[in-house]
Amino acid sequence: MANRLKNEKSPYLLQHGDNPVNWYPWGDEAFKKAEEENKPIFLSIGYSTCHWCHVMAHESFEDEKVAELLNKNFVSIKVDREERPDIDAVYMSVCQALTGSGGWPLTIIMTPEQKPFFCGTYFPKDSRYGQPGLTDILRQVAVLWQTRRKELEDNAEKIMDVMLQGRQDENGVSGTPDKTILAEAYDMFQKQFDREWGGFGTAPKFPTPHHLLFLMRYAELEKVPEALEMTEITLEAMARGGIHDHIGGGFSRYSTDKQWLVPHFEKMLYDNALLLWTYAEAYRRTRKEIYGEVARNTADYMLRELWDGGFYCGQDADSEGVEGKYYVFTPEEVKSVLGGEDGEKFCRYYHITDRGNFEGKSIPNTIGNPAADITDFRRYGIWRKQLYDYRLGRTRLHKDDKILLSWNAWAIIALVRAGNILREPSYLETAVRTKEFIEEKMTDEKRRLYIRFRDGEAANAGQLDDYAVYALALLELYQATFEMDYLSLAVLRAKQMQELFEDREKGGYYMTAFDGEALISRPKETYDGAIPSGNSVAAMVLQKLALLTAEKVWQEAAERQIRFCTGEIRRYPVGYSFALMALSIAFYSHRELVCVVKKDIPEELKQYVNLCASDEISVIVKTERNEEELLKCAPFTAAYPMPEAGPTYYLCENGMCKMPVTSEEVVKTWIIGNNSNIL
Structure with a gap:
């Protein structure tokens, strides 16, 4: 019998649409029912490609006895964390504060007023090995609600007091920025670094690409080759391991072991976008072909399997209910596809054995092979394609086909960077088309953004990440x-970001808009977890706008945000690597180039400029066609006269401007002098 989730668009909610549990989506109907029937709320938060969400669903939410307990004693609500990151942030902070950890599925039991008094993550159906079972928890809470409800409500109030006080303490801190904060972060990364296998800490290991982007930036700014070495060890180890899909390209969510061999097999758009950026940047800085090849294969995976006007969220870890089934092989399978001799070579190179390395089968990997050889990588390409085609026919992956705005914005950033560095114009073309999709499908009549688009419908008011990452x-x-048009629109989105989300009293930006749905608290996320936080990205956006436009309003906004971020970073510098990248723009010399030309900047010079990272140089181009619109964004350009013929270049560095020049070679020399890896 279908429940109320059958009418939703979220793939995660639809997965539960046939559960015997009488699920409600988040909304007034559920809260009104809980209040009228004097029942507590059972809140379950997850996402469609989450392995343990599937496990709990099969064990408990598809079970008639569990459904009977929930339907009789609770009002049950399902939330897709990717569609409502604000709800997830509020209740995940409760879980982390009370239990010391968090994750998905997130399990919350709360009053009809949305105040939590019990929290946890995955629970088995029945108690085992000292872990309480969901059925026992539900029975006990049902009894307590009837007999000691006041105690539960008092506990909920105490939890709320603690959470609200914690947010007040956190959000009122600011600091004076200086370079030492970057050095402190680097020292902490050194201490946590796994020198044998790369990455930071012990298993499970997450790629966290923004850590590596920061280290590459720090290596260049402070002339610390060890920071680049840490990055390269990590990138090569990940590229060799099973976390990297050697057959189809792209990367899984994380590795369950320290050597990156056995992944948690789900693939997410944001991981792959940020890793594409990171591998492309590593190629720009080192010119090692292996990084360029991994970047291309990652981009190709994203375009081939996730893009359809916009980018889908990701793919599941499970196939036909079995984790990793899609990705693993036996030697017999490989030989049946490639033939005996070629199959034997492939198995030897990719460590596919009779014994296997994952539940009796093998995850392809090149761990322990001789030093990375781009010739070998390319030589096996035809065979990888044959196995990819075979794999597609053998079993299929569930695809979460909703389009999230902020994740698509990360994909745009990565494709632009990679397209410039790898000289792949198709990447830029896809980035432009994705931007057009956002403007056409995910923007309302007031030009405000939506979080999600699926099945012809955009929904849920955009949050800080949507505006900040899209502006970037x-x-x-x-x-x-x-x-x-891109600069004008970036200015608009940044203005909206300020108007809707900025906390002018205590600094920083809230996750939700001032006129958004009121939850039990208004979160202000600052930590750079799996994805850089909206506050870190806001700092980057404001810094870049201040440099591009020279406008006081952006300079002051950037200063406020830098001070706010500095106060947060002092707590635990390695947790704010993207914010540190934003701060580095403020701390170190930056170059500005203004090109004034009647028509367009020369194409060859544009290519040189594009091979620089945009956090190292800001470029404004003034033409007869854009002059009027440019003045609205960057009034200072009024002082730059239009030349009679050819372009004129104005070069500035460290707050000092040189005499204008007309020679492209002079500009190229100036660029190359600061970017020795430009070819």
Whole structure:
């Protein structure tokens, strides 16, 4: 019998649409029912490609006895954390505060007023090995609600007091920024670094690409080759391991072991976008072909399997209810596809054995092979393609086909960067088309953004990440194309970000808009976890706008945000690597180039400029066509006269401007002098 989730668009909610549990989506109907019937609320938060969400669903939510307990004693609500990150943030902070950990599925039991008094993550159906079972928890809470409800409500109030006080303490801190904070972060990364296998800490290991982007930036700024070495060890180890899909490209969510061999097999758009950026950047800095090849294969995976006007969220770890089934092979399978001799070579190179390395089968990997050889990598490409085609026919992966705005914005940033560095114009073309999709499908009549698009419907008011990451993506598009529309739109999105989310009293930006749905608290996320936080990205956006436009309003906004971020970073510097990248723009010399030309900047020079990272140089191009619109964003450009013929270049560095020049070679020399890896 279908429940109320059958009418939803979220793939995660739809997965539970046939459960015997009488699920409600988050909304007034559920809360009104709980209040009228004097029942507590059972809140379950997850996402469609989450392995343990599937496990708990099969064990408990598809079970008639569990459903009977829930339907009789609770009002049950399902939430897709990817569609409502604000709800997830509020209740995950409760879980982490009370239990010391968090994760998905997230299990919350709360009053009809949305105040939690019990929390946890995955629970088995029945108690085992000292872990309480869901059925026991539900029975006990049902009894307590009837007999000692006041105690539960008092506990909920105490939890709320603690959480609200914690947010007040956190959000009122600011600091004076200086370079030492970057050194403190680097020292902490050194201490946590796994020198044998790369990455930080012990298993499970997460890629966390923004850590590596920060280390590459720090290596260049402070001339610390060890920081680049840490990055390279990690990138090569991940590229060799099973976390990297050697057959189809892209990366899984994380590794369950320290050597990156056995992944948690789900693939997420944001991981792959950020890793694409990271491998492309590593190629830019080192010119090692292996990084360029991994970047291309990652981009190709994203375009081939996730893109359809916009990018889908990701793919599941499970196939036909079995984790990793899609990805593993036996030698017999490989030989049946490639033939005996070729199959034997492939198995030897990719460590596919009779014994296997994952539940009797093998995850392809090149761990322990001789030093990375791009010739070997390319030589096996035809065989990888044959196995990829075989794999597609053998079993299929569930695909979460909703389109999330902020994740798509990360994809735009990565494709622009990788397209410039790898000289792949198709990446930029896809980035532009994705931006057009957002403007057409995920923007309302007031030009405000939506979080999600699926099945012809955009839904849920955009949050800080949507505005901040999209504004950064638009700035990347501007720096790649010098099309004025991108800069104008970036300014609009940044203004909206300020108006809707900024906390002018205590600093920083809230996750939700001032006129958004009121939850039990208004979260202000600062930590750079799996994805950089909206506050870190906001700092980057404001810094870049201040440098591009020279406008006081952006300079002051950037200063406020830098001070706020500094106060947060002092607590635990390695947890704020993307914010540190934003701070580095403020701390170190930056170059500005203004090109004034009647028509367009010369194409060859544009290519040189685009091979620089946009956090190292800001470029404004003034033409007769864009002059009027440019003045609205960057009034200072009024002082730059239009030349009679050819372009004129104004070069500035460290707050000092040189005499204007007309020679492209002078500009190229200036660029190359600061970027020795430009070819």
